[in-house]
Amino acid sequence: xxxxxxxxxxxxxxxxxxxxxxxxxxxxxxxxxxxxxxxxxxxxxxxxxxxxxxxxxxxxxxxxxxxxxxxxxxxxxxxxxxxxxxxxxxxxxxxxxxxxxxxxxxxxxxxxxxxxxxxxxxxxxxxxxxxxxxxxxxxxxxxxxxxxxxxxxxxxxxxxxxxxxxxxxxxxxxxxxxxxxxxxxxxxxxxxxxxxxxxxxxxxxxxxxxxxxxxxxxxxxxxxxxxxxxxxxxxxxxxxxxxxxxxxxxxxxxxxxxxxxxxxxxxxxxxxxxxxxxxxxxxxxxxxxxxxxxxxxxxxxxxxxxxxxxxxxxxxxxxxxxxxxxx
Amino acid sequence: xxxxxxxxxxxxxxxxxxxxxxxxxxxxxxxxxxxxxxxxxxxxxxxxxxxxxxxxxxxxxxxxxxxxxxxxxxxxxxxxxxxxxxxxxxxxxxxxxxxxxxxxxxxxxxxxxxxxxxxxxxxxxxxxxxxxxxxxxxxxxxxxxxxxxxxxxxxxxxxxxxxxxxxxxxxxxxxxxxxxxxxxxxxxxxxxxxxxxxxxxxxxxxxxxxxxxxxxxxxxxxxxxxxxxxxxxxxxxxxxxxxxxxxxxxxxxxxxxxxxxxxxxxxxxxxxxxxxxxxxxxxxxxxxxxxxxxxxx
Numbered sequence: 001x002x003x004x005x006x007x008x009x010x011x012x013x014x015x016x017x018x019x020x021x022x023x024x025x026x027x028x029x030x031x032x033x034x035x036x037x038x039x040x041x042x043x044x045x046x047x048x049x050x051x052x053x054x055x056x057x058x059x060x061x062x063x064x065x066x067x068x069x070x071x072x073x074x075x076x077x078x079x080x081x082x083x084x085x086x087x088x089x090x091x092x093x094x095x096x097x098x099x100x101x102x103x104x105x106x107x108x109x110x111x112x113x114x115x116x117x118x119x120x121x122x123x124x125x126x127x128x129x130x131x132x133x134x135x136x137x138x139x140x141x142x143x144x145x146x147x148x149x150x151x152x153x154x155x156x157x158x159x160x161x162x163x164x165x166x167x168x169x170x171x172x173x174x175x176x177x178x179x180x181x182x183x184x185x186x187x188x189x190x191x192x193x194x195x196x197x198x199x200x201x202x203x204x205x206x207x208x209x210x211x212x213x214x215x216x217x218x219x220x221x222x223x224x225x226x227x228x229x230x231x232x233x234x235x236x237x238x239x240x241x242x243x244x245x246x247x248x249x250x251x252x253x254x255x256x257x258x259x260x261x262x263x264x265x266x267x268x269x270x271x272x273x274x275x276x277x278x279x280x281x282x283x284x285x286x287x288x289x290x291x292x293x294x295x296x297x298x299x300x301x302x303x304x305x306x307x308x309x310x311x312x313x314x315x316x317x318x319x320x321x322x323x324x325x326x327x
Numbered sequence: 328x329x330x331x332x333x334x335x336x337x338x339x340x341x342x343x344x345x346x347x348x349x350x351x352x353x354x355x356x357x358x359x360x361x362x363x364x365x366x367x368x369x370x371x372x373x374x375x376x377x378x379x380x381x382x383x384x385x386x387x388x389x390x391x392x393x394x395x396x397x398x399x400x401x402x403x404x405x406x407x408x409x410x411x412x413x414x415x416x417x418x419x420x421x422x423x424x425x426x427x428x429x430x431x432x433x434x435x436x437x438x439x440x441x442x443x444x445x446x447x448x449x450x451x452x453x454x455x456x457x458x459x460x461x462x463x464x465x466x467x468x469x470x471x472x473x474x475x476x477x478x479x480x481x482x483x484x485x486x487x488x489x490x491x492x493x494x495x496x497x498x499x500x501x502x503x504x505x506x507x508x509x510x511x512x513x514x515x516x517x518x519x520x521x522x523x524x525x526x527x528x529x530x531x532x533x534x535x536x537x538x539x540x541x542x543x544x545x546x547x548x549x550x551x552x553x554x555x556x557x558x559x560x561x562x563x564x565x566x567x568x569x570x571x572x573x574x575x576x577x578x579x580x581x582x583x584x585x586x587x588x589x590x591x592x593x594x595x596x597x598x599x600x601x602x603x604x605x606x607x608x609x610x611x612x613x614x615x616x617x618x619x620x621x622x623x624x
Contacts, residue, residue, distance in 0.1 A: 065425065112609050118424060119367055123563060124608045126556075127601035134598040236556075240432055247429050279440035286433035291418055294426035 011169075018165050022158075029157055039157075041269045043225055045262050046160035047218045050167045052245040052261040053254060054214035057171055059243065060252035060300070061180065062207035063187030064114060065122040068129030069215050069242045074234035075132060076102040076216025077223035078142055081151040084224070091154040095163075095220040102216025103209050105132070110208035114201065117190075129239055137231045147230030148223070155225035163221065167214050172254060174210065183207050187252075244286060250296030259297060334466040339589035340582055345473040345542070347581020348480035352535035353558035354565070354573035355487060356528025362504040362568030363524050364420070369431040370411065372555015373438035374529050378404045378536025379453075379546040380446065386454050393456045393541070397479065400537045401530040408529025409522050417518070435555075442548040450547035453540040476538045483534055484574055487527065491570060496523055504568060553597065557584075560604040566614025575615065579603075 025042065028034050034042070051069060058066045080098025083089045089097070113124045142148045174180050182203040185193035194200050223229040245264045249256025267285070271278040289296075353375050360368045381400040385391045391399065415434055419427050460471040491497040502510040503520045511517050539554070540546050561580045565572025580600060587599040607614065 059425075065428075113605070116608055116612055119365075119428075120563075120608055120612050122428065123367070123559065124605060127560075127604045127608075130556075131598050131601045131605070134595070134601070138592075138594050138598075244429065247425060251425065276444055279436055280444060283433045283437035283440065287415060287430055287437065290422070290426045290430040290433065291415075294419070294422045 048261040052257040068125035070238035071129030071132035072215035073219035076219030080220030098220035099216035103213035106212025250298035252300035256298035343582030343585030347578040351577025354561040370434040372551035375532040376551030378533030382537035404533025405530035566617030572616040
């Protein structure tokens with residue numbers, strides 16, 4: 001009971017914190033204290049956090065190596081754009097339908113491919129992502145190779161921020177639920193999990209579907225911000241970029257994914273003035289990171305846990321000092 | 328009408344075989360490295376791109392002919408491959424799969440964009456080092472370049488086959504790919520074997536780069552991405568880690584691609600390659616020539 005209470009309190013604190021952050025950023029944006037370039041970067045950070053966190057559910061929590069996240073994003077981007085352009089649906093509905101479409105594709109792809117594991121799954125998902133992109137490239141009704149233009153520019157900072165918060169809360173609670181636990185057990189040892197009566201296929205497909213759903217939402221936000229959806233925004237390299245965010249932060253750590261997404265977006269933006277060396281530095285950073293800190297910034301731990309541990313250690317040190325003093 | 332389709336069919340098969348033999352050359356490097364290290368070397372496609380550039384510079388700057396250029400590219404790229412392995416992959420040998428994969432993709436980006444930085448992103452035109460002779464077999468056209476590509480590929484593959492099957496190093500390679508720890512216990516220097524494998528695989532990719540430069544006439548720093556992925560598909564199709572499988576996979580992939588672009592649409596060419604990959608992974612993940620392994624706890 002006490003744990004539940006403390007968790008609730010923790011959640012409330014997080015919601016309060018996010019309201020404060022939102023208010024501060026919104027005021028800064030409204031008062032035009034942030035240049036348009038950095039406004040764009042803040043929106044991108046939000047979208048990338050949604051993508052990285054949802055990919056973390058698949059790669060980090062469930063341990064299924066997926067390299068096709070940009071494909072799901074593409075589905076969400078195009079479907080939601082079509083919904084708001086052709087059917088004049090309200091933005092929220094369009095986003096939701098885009099997410100559900102990506103989720104459906106995720107299930108359809110997931111059921112056959114998730115029988116594979118490791119490298120084979122990585123390659124199969126990469127192939128699926130590329131097939132989605134090539135199919136879009138060949139559908140003239142959605143613009144084909146020149147992209148879908150004229151999408152209403154509905155995405156605002158508020159939309160991105162609150163969808164990001166909803167995503168993070170959903171994923172956090174999902175990971176701490178029975179389903180999340182079964183996903184973690186699949187990651188740790190699929191055979192042992194199956195022996196314990198966990199439906200491993202269900203856990204994998206569930207993770208895949210939820211991950212795809214949020215990727216679709218992010219795709220919708222993306223296309224409604226730039227008012228264009230172009231196949232070249234959803235290549236294998238984009239999937240790889242989201243994977244990098246997850247791995248940089250630490251596989252399996254939500255805090256890590258948030259940090260990774262923010263950091264990579266920030267680095268990319270900071271190097272935007274030097275386009276010719278940007279990718280070289282980016283690649284070098286990746287290689288060096290893998291050579292010297294392969295577990296990522298946070299390992300598989302959550303920031304809250306590290307924070308609590310730090311506080312406990314302080315407390316312990318304090319009481320330790322006291323007992324020593326008493327002696 | 329009917330005979331026209333048949334002629335086109337055989338024409339596409341010939342084009343497919345010459346394209347496929349290039350895929351096969353690249354796929355061999357993938358498959359050998361995977362067989363020994365269980366590493367998908369995503370940078371392999373870029374090693375092939377470097378091969379094309381080496382070929383370009385020795386033919387334009389040093390006025391070399393086709394065969395010296397081919398050998399020169401193979402040697403330079405073989406050494407490059409070993410350097411990459413020593414500097415980047417060796418320290419990661421005991422790390423998790425995902426970090427090795429990220430490193431491999433990072434390496435690939437690094438090679439691409441460094442090349443772009445130093446050699447500009449403009450495509451370059453490969454000099455005509457081979458005569459543009461064309462042979463007519465009935466209605467089917469075969470160019471001299473296609474014959475040279477096929478011939479070089481066959482010779483290189485026979486050479487590889489000899490090295491792997493009949494030399495001491497080849498025996499060591501097979502031993503390491505069968506069981507690294509046991510090979511180590513038997514006194515095989517695993518580090519040497521891995522370096523040698525990288526050298527061999529990279530040299531073949533370098534040769535493929537020169538051949539593609541001759542075949543398509545243009546080279547650019549990002550030319551390695553798609554052939555790299557396709558060669559990987561070829562390796563998976565034949566059964567990754569199995570050398571004859573890579574040759575077979577490359578040829579099948581080349582022919583299917585040529586047929587799809589000839590009869591359906593060239594924009595679906597890449598989708599067809601990935602489609603083959605998905606189908607083979609779903610039906611027989613170990614590849615056409617692979618053996619099924621039982622899952623052990």
